[in-house]
Amino acid sequence: MLEVRRLKLLAEFARRGSIAATAEALGYTASAVSQQLAALEREAGVPLLDRTARSAELTDAGRRLAARAEEILGLVEVAEAELSAQAEAPMGRIAVTAFPTAAVAFAPALAHGLADYPGLTFVLRQTRLGDGLSQVRGGEVDIALVDDWTGSLSQQVPASLEVFRLRRDPLVLVVPADHPLSDPERPVDLRALRDEPWMAAPPGEPSRQAVDRLLDEVGGTGPVPWEFEGLHTILSLVARGLGITAVPALALAAADRDVAVRRIPGCTLAREVYAVTRAASVRRPAVAVTLRTLYAAARQTGPILPAT
Structure with a gap:
């Protein structure tokens, strides 16, 4: 039987393109990633990676399984969300990543708004330009705060992600x-x-x-x-x-x-500020209450500007 954690590694490898980048994204060593992918190949019974001395790339079977892995991981998260939705109050760990100005601006309102949920462990990180979407898609964080100067971000994200506009x-x-x-x-x-x-x-x-x-x-x-x-x-x-x-x-x-x-x-000239999460996790109480808090923070945060 295919092991879900190893499927996650394969999906991340498909996104990142190398064992080293996969290891860095998930906090593993390159050796550990390589060993786990080799174990997944044994479970699958077919080669999933075409390895050379310097690189590795997906075989045709590897690409097909990586695509299925995205679907499987999404279904697992939907099942977890449905179960956690039965809880009376948000619980567990919620991780948010944000571009620097949003992290600084929203942190006080988030800390205040989530303080009413003692079962919730909240983590806020700052991210480098362009990393937020890949981190939320890869499951490293639950919500990413991203900015967009082009006005087209909501049309560019994959269907597995849900985009919520917070403010202009x-x-x-x-x-x-x-x-x-x-x-x-x-x-x-x-x-x-x-x-x-x-x-x-x-x-x-x-x-x-x-x-x-x-x-x-x-x-x-x-x-x-x-x-x-x-x-x-x-x-x-x-x-x-x-x-x-x-x-x-x-x-x-x-x-x-x-x-x-x-x-x-x-x-x-303006940028749009969005919260992005995985569509499968929107129903999780911890994600839902954090999104509501972000909406409130986005409307409360910022200077009062003069009319002229």
């Missing part, structure tokens, strides 16, 4: 508290700010691409003189009067108060 997160202008534009009565004119010392994330980061597009719309500016990894670092430097920036509003949830935030007239 617009790009806003942030200046030091003693900057002339800290006066809300003063109109924002980006063209007049082209020669200011702008700060932004490194090229390639989604927020940096949004800033570049924003400035391109007003004729561009000189090279951004300061580039820093992490929006919170950028905001702390703006608070110290070292420059100005534009960031998604959610990044300001835990920002230094010595800044002024202004809407950008005519700016439509």
